[in-house]
Amino acid sequence: MSRIQVKAVFFDVFGTLVDWRRGVAREASSVLGPLGYTLEWLSFAEAWREQYQPALEQVRCGQVPYSKLDAVHRRMLQTILPRFELESLDDAVLDRLTQAWHRLDAWPDVPPGIARLRRRFLLAPVSNGNIALMCDLARRNDLRWDAILGADMAKDFKPKPALYLSAAAAFNLQPGDCMMCACHSSDLAAAAANGLRTAFVARPQEFPGISDTMPNIPVDFACESLLDLAAQLGA
């Protein structure tokens, strides 16, 4: 058991806790399939997500005002419609499609891992996802959070310092009392730069063959699942 003591653990959500790629593919298929569309559903999900960093960067650099990730997802969707010959979809269908991100399944270790970590630590998502989106994912996957922190609190997106610092402050904690858990090294690098502890969890199935299975920066913990993290933290 490590001598590193933290009081709260913060979680990245998309990729780290939930399988957005297969979930969005499944939900898109269930919305568009009955309308007669037969896309490469996984490619569609990947293309949608590819718009993520460019869309967030517009907000982070001040070019576009902050809006909920739900609204950003909707704008991202708009940009890929031509590529999939979906320009004729009406707003109601596009809105239903955007709800796909509210109906994603957690990796199998997540519900028991969160339940176990909760016995020892304050827990919150610190995601770019908005509160309503986080609530729906928590209900669907039975994740019990102490609070929903992240983008809607900070009115900005990771990896901006405000996300990590506002989360620690919300719990009346110093950054060093908090740990960020994510499957993306860039998220952990930003957390560490703001004084938080870091835990890398490998999610090889986020993008099979592409996702990092090891962090590419120094981290306090590297683990294979949230249950592994709980064991390493003595929880």
Added chain:
Amino acid sequence: MSRIQVKAVFFDVFGTLVDWRRGVAREASSVLGPLGYTLEWLSFAEAWREQYQPALEQVRCGQVPYSKLDAVHRRMLQTILPRFELESLDDAVLDRLTQAWHRLDAWPDVPPGIARLRRRFLLAPVSNGNIALMCDLARRNDLRWDAILGADMAKDFKPKPALYLSAAAAFNLQPGDCMMCACHSSDLAAAAANGLRTAFVARPQEFPGISDTMPNIPVDFACESLLDLAAQLGA
């Protein structure tokens, strides 16, 4: 069962869910008793709380910038020290005393009432209390919230419209899809003015002999407990 349909129920916390008066008295006694103080503990709790509205009003009117209720409680405490001959207490003791507000017990109907309402509605505290304070009260009393909304989201205090409107918006809901539950008519009047539904819950023990047992404004529901509210809502 009423035909009024809501998707989320928001809760006032101090008075409505937790017994701050006896809780603060008990905690103050446990901090100050061992130091040799013998106050009228309930009078001390009441005097502390009497500073609440004047302190919040300084923020609401823009005279003092927003700060967490924890910090406001600390300033309120400072103003009553002379009256109780507590001027010699040092900062560490005053900080411990302020933590009294994190260790309050819910009224007995609250944990089962919240558990029952949760099966049908999104639930969140919409309190003037800050997130860390709400988290500690939730952990102590086993209250499972979907999110912690209220003052720390809106950076202002009830009954300002931003509190009610930001809470509905956080859940991607219209105000009319949300219901405010409180034991204070003033809170419900403000909620209604912003388009929310209202539920009055009687808390005669908040201030025995003084607390209203009936709302003094029209409300959608008047109930005697959260279990009564759940029954009236068909939950």
